[in-house]
Amino acid sequence: MASGAVQPAEPVLPARRGLAPEEAARRLAASGRNELRRAGPTARWRLALRQLHGPMVWLLVGAAILSAALGEVTEAAAIAAILILNAVIGYAQESRAERAVLALRELTAPRARVVRSGTTIEIPAAEVVPGDLLVLDAGDRVAADGRLLESHSLAVDEAPLTGESLPVDKAVGDRPAGTPLAERTDSVFLGTSVAGGSGLAQVMATGMATELGRIAHLLGSAVEPATPLQVRLERIARSLLYACLGVVTIVIVLGVARGESWLDLVLTAVSLAVAAVPEGLAAIVTIALAVGVQRMAARHVLVRRLPAVETLGCTTVICTDKTGTLTTGRMAVREIWGADHDALLAAAAACCDAELADDGLTGTGDPTEIAILAAAAERGIHRAAIERDRPRVEVHPFDSDRKRMSIGRADGVLYVKGAVEALLARSATGGGGATEANAAMARRGLRVLAVATGRGSKEEDLQLVGLIGLADPPRTEAIDAIAKARAAGIRTVMITGDHPVTAEAIGRELGLVRAGEDPAGVIHARATAEDKIRIVRDLVDRGEIVAMTGDGVNDAPALRDAHIGIAMGKTGTEVTREAAAMVLADDNYASIVAAVEEGRGIYANIQKTLVYLLAGNTAEICIVLGAALLGWPLPLLPLHLLWINLVTDGLPALALVMDPAPQDALSRPPRPPDEPMLGRPEWRRILAVAAVETAVVLATFGVVLGAQGLPEARAMAFSTLVFSEVFRVFAARSPVHLYWEVGAFSNLKLVAVVAASVVLQSALVALPVTREIFALDTFSPVHIALAIGLGMVPVSAWELSKLAARWRRRAGPAKLARAMHS
Numbered sequence: 001m002a003s004g005a006v007q008p009a010e011p012v013l014p015a016r017r018g019l020a021p022e023e024a025a026r027r028l029a030a031s032g033r034n035e036l037r038r039a040g041p042t043a044r045w046r047l048a049l050r051q052l053h054g055p056m057v058w059l060l061v062g063a064a065i066l067s068a069a070l071g072e073v074t075e076a077a078a079i080a081a082i083l084i085l086n087a088v089i090g091y092a093q094e095s096r097a098e099r100a101v102l103a104l105r106e107l108t109a110p111r112a113r114v115v116r117s118g119t120t121i122e123i124p125a126a127e128v129v130p131g132d133l134l135v136l137d138a139g140d141r142v143a144a145d146g147r148l149l150e151s152h153s154l155a156v157d158e159a160p161l162t163g164e165s166l167p168v169d170k171a172v173g174d175r176p177a178g179t180p181l182a183e184r185t186d187s188v189f190l191g192t193s194v195a196g197g198s199g200l201a202q203v204m205a206t207g208m209a210t211e212l213g214r215i216a217h218l219l220g221s222a223v224e225p226a227t228p229l230q231v232r233l234e235r236i237a238r239s240l241l242y243a244c245l246g247v248v249t250i251v252i253v254l255g256v257a258r259g260e261s262w263l264d265l266v267l268t269a270v271s272l273a274v275a276a277v278p279e280g281l282a283a284i285v286t287i288a289l290a291v292g293v294q295r296m297a298a299r300h301v302l303v304r305r306l307p308a309v310e311t312l313g314c315t316t317v318i319c320t321d322k323t324g325t326l327t328t329g330r331m332a333v334r335e336i337w338g339a340d341h342d343a344l345l346a347a348a349a350a351c352c353d354a355e356l357a358d359d360g361l362t363g364t365g366d367p368t369e370i371a372i373l374a375a376a377a378e379r380g381i382h383r384a385a386i387e388r389d390r391p392r393v394e395v396h397p398f399d400s401d402r403k404r405m406s407i408g409r410a411d412g413v414l415y416v417k418g419a420v421e422a423l424l425a426r427s428a429t430g431g432g433g434a435t436e437a438n439a440a441m442a443r444r445g446l447r448v449l450a451v452a453t454g455r456g457s458k459e460e461d462l463q464l465v466g467l468i469g470l471a472d473p474p475r476t477e478a479i480d481a482i483a484k485a486r487a488a489g490i491r492t493v494m495i496t497g498d499h500p501v502t503a504e505a506i507g508r509e510l511g512l513v514r515a516g517e518d519p520a521g522v523i524h525a526r527a528t529a530e531d532k533i534r535i536v537r538d539l540v541d542r543g544e545i546v547a548m549t550g551d552g553v554n555d556a557p558a559l560r561d562a563h564i565g566i567a568m569g570k571t572g573t574e575v576t577r578e579a580a581a582m583v584l585a586d587d588n589y590a591s592i593v594a595a596v597e598e599g600r601g602i603y604a605n606i607q608k609t610l611v612y613l614l615a616g617n618t619a620e621i622c623i624v625l626g627a628a629l630l631g632w633p634l635p636l637l638p639l640h641l642l643w644i645n646l647v648t649d650g651l652p653a654l655a656l657v658m659d660p661a662p663q664d665a666l667s668r669p670p671r672p673p674d675e676p677m678l679g680r681p682e683w684r685r686i687l688a689v690a691a692v693e694t695a696v697v698l699a700t701f702g703v704v705l706g707a708q709g710l711p712e713a714r715a716m717a718f719s720t721l722v723f724s725e726v727f728r729v730f731a732a733r734s735p736v737h738l739y740w741e742v743g744a745f746s747n748l749k750l751v752a753v754v755a756a757s758v759v760l761q762s763a764l765v766a767l768p769v770t771r772e773i774f775a776l777d778t779f780s781p782v783h784i785a786l787a788i789g790l791g792m793v794p795v796s797a798w799e800l801s802k803l804a805a806r807w808r809r810r811a812g813p814a815k816l817a818r819a820m821h822s
Contacts, residue, residue: 016149016200018115018133027129034128034144034206036216112143115200132203140194145210146201147187148172153197153397156188159323161211161554162497162528167195167366171400180526181211182497191553196366215529215553232677233285236610240617247621251628258631284613284650285606288657292602295661300585301595302569308581311564312547312592313599315490316670317539319532319562320549322496322503324571324587326482326510327472331367333375334446334473337437338466342379347465348451349376350386351407351415368449371470394457406459414454416462423450423464430464441469445505471502474510481590482511489669490596492589493522493539495532497554500525532558545670547592549584550576566592593666600668601661609656611682612732616649616725618690623697623721633710635701635717639774643764648722648757652729655750659733659742685735688801689728692794697721700790711777716787718776719765723791726757731798736806738799758788 019027112125115133125143128134134146136154148154148170155167162182173186181189188201191212207213292309296302303309323329338344349372354365356373363370373383390409398405404418416423420438424431434450441448446469452462482492492512496503503525504513513519524535532548536558539546548555548562551571556579559565567580568587577583584591620641627635678686700720705713729750730739745751764770765779 016115016133017118019129019131020117024116024127024129024132027131028127031130031209032207033126035126036208036213113140128203128206130203130206134188134201134203136188136194136199136201138194138196138198142188142190142192142194144203145187145189145205146203148199148201150200151197151400152199153399154194154199155196156192157195158182158189158192159552161189161192161215161552169400170197170199181528182526212553215557235676236614236678240614243621247625251625254628284609284653284657287654288602288606288609291658292598295598296582296595299594299598300588300591301566302583302585304577304581304583308564309599309602311545311599312582312595313601313603314671315545315547315564315596315599317491317493317544318485318547318549318589318592319493319495319536319539319558320589320592321551321555321568322494322498322506323472324551324568325549325584325589326478326494327474327506329472329571329587330361331371331447331470332473333371333468334471335441335444335469336466337434337441337469338451341466342381344451344466344468345372345376345379346381346386347415347453348372348417348449348468349381349383350390350409350413351405351417351451352383356383368447368470372449372468375468396459404459408457412455414456414459414462416452416454416459417449420448420450420467423452423462426460427452427462427464430466434464434467437467441467442501443505444469445499445502446471447502471506474506475588475590477588477590479510481593484593484666485596486511488593488596488666490593491522493524493535495524495527495535495558497527497552498525529554529557533561536561549589549592550580551587552576597665598661600665601659602657603671604662604665605657605659607677607682608659608732608735609653610678611685611735612656612729613649613653614678615686615689615693615728616644618686619693619697619721619725620644622690622694623701623717626694626698627701630698630702632702632705635697635714636721637714637775640714640718643774644722644725648761649725651753651757652726652750655747655753656729656732658749659747681735685798689794689798692797693721693724693728696724696790696793709777711775715765715771715776715779716783718774719761719779719784719787720790722761723758723788724794726754726761727791727795728798729754731795731802736802738802 110125111122112128113120113122113135114128115121115135120135128144132144133149134143136142142156149172151171154170156170157167168182168185170185170188175184175186187204188199189212190206190210205211205213208217289309293303296309320326333345336344352365352369352373354363354369354373356363356370356377360377361374363373376382386409390411390413392407392409394408396402396406398418402418403422404416406414406416408414416426420434424434430452438448438450449468449470451465451468453465454460454462485492494503494507494510494512500523503523504519507513507519507523512522524531527535532550532555536546536548540561540563546562547564547566548559549566549568550556550559551568553576555567556576559567559576559579564582565576565580566582566584567576569577569583569585570587582595620636623635627633697717697720701713701717704716733739733747733750734742762784764774765776765784766781771777771779
């Protein structure tokens, strides 16, 4: 129940006259309009300010300020554009919750028919009050929660609210307190629709006091957790910020001790700050995720929120609905019990009101009857022929009290179908073994219908023809996808509103539960909106990375609470699509597993790009710091470092994140949720590469400084570092495989970008205008060739280290075997 919601308890009126207009007006003033609302919406300016926080944002703001202070307006504008882009994305994510609540309102009826002072009138649904008498007919949208006073074969589609795959038969009664929502057959609920029959209900709750209003309250209060990618990037940015402050402090203290001028110290500190900040990191990560969006779209997954691309790649649990996702979403005949199956299906088809479509699978009418007609059509039995050859002469519609329906036809036969117990009690023959067959089918989660025939119009002395077991069958591809997910270390949890027996039977058929395994924790049946939130939160609290699928209104709050919410594109409501980060275009679980593969590839690309970028930034810091410790002048000016970070270094990084996903992406276990994006192996690579680059550049600077002077030394150090970082991107594609082994031309963008970067740098040091802007000395083709040769040293060292590591891995078992032999 929503906090503060009004829940009037009006007595049932003894007469069916309804409320007087005056009493209705009084109650409207007391209980409020029958509308969904969200208390205390967040101001738009507050949503905008929320986006401007965090270490990464602070680093980018600092870089923009420093660039502007140095007169580099272009660089400052580029960094500001990155900040604005990230803020816009964050703002859109947070405001989506309010749009989801607005979408809930679309489920409410615009108009309603009520009885007022003994007369049926039509009023705006917002004016329905507790105690009103709702008139319900087929096709109506229920305008409020109410308890039934009359029911005439009333069936209500409650799938958006409960997840129940079939319309629910309603009957007048008094269900005990605490009855699960899906089993409250004596009540109707706001947002559901009448599938058949008619009825009269007294309104017990309106607006936010309804079941739909309770879900709106849960949706509005749901807290979307930070994605693993966001958490890891925040940690990295914070570490960079602390490292930068520490190094700047050391340099300033040493400079003051040596008596250096404050101007030189400020210039050095600015250079270090610029070197530490990976200005293009946020943009590169955004582009990497955007590439993932395009790849996932090709695999029927539409992404509404960029970080979800990576999050799906590190998912450890997928919570999924059953109907339409793991199953086909259509009822089908799964088993037949009887002596003559053709005669059984012919009799069942003769007792149907539904119409089968031309595709032979879908149609109009009751889903159970459509399934029967589809199975009959496969055997050449068509209802059109039955109606033509044996037209109906009398019809006894299905009634929830009788639990059966019958149709008398011109051949003098009465065709009857309904609940097994209802027909067995009226069958004189054919019932031997039916009770046992019914029990066996029920244990397998099938919905069982009995079919009988008789003579005359009385439903007595029938002959039982047989039993038909129906269910929503599993998708074939979902079975394979669940097996792939299990092999990839991902657990699949089914959460459904269906009956526990049906849910467990489907779960075992899908492979969710294997022989001897306990279904508890893997299959959750009769789940309400609160149950789904509880299950998701329990998994998140245990450290799992949770993806949650759903299509109904009752799924939306849980989708918001999960790390990544996935809505159904075909059957999902607008509410779930607004609350979700992704949408399955084909409503197929197999598409989720395919997207997991792409997500893991995107994570690997972001990780190796981070290693590539941070190795360069670390080298730049060490070069400036090393020169300061040696008492040398600055080898690199702030403008040089901005050029490297934003242009020469950033372009290869953009191409690197577009690498294809590794072929073994689904053969690896999920990354532990608490595992940092950059662990010890990654930091070892960063420091090793940075050490080699630092040694090469400082050695080059020192030699040229002593031989030719500061302008020449800066030009050579600058070009050597640029070429070193550009060529190193080839080795960055894999931590273990050589460049040629991962496919030299599998990423043509990377090859083109490296070539373009070499040309850009060569032109920068060759043209007089750019040399003057960057304070460089004359640079001949010989100098360019020498800088290119020196720039090849770090990438060559990295590739050789891979070969050495491979040799050690191969030599280890051999050494062990020799030791055991000796």
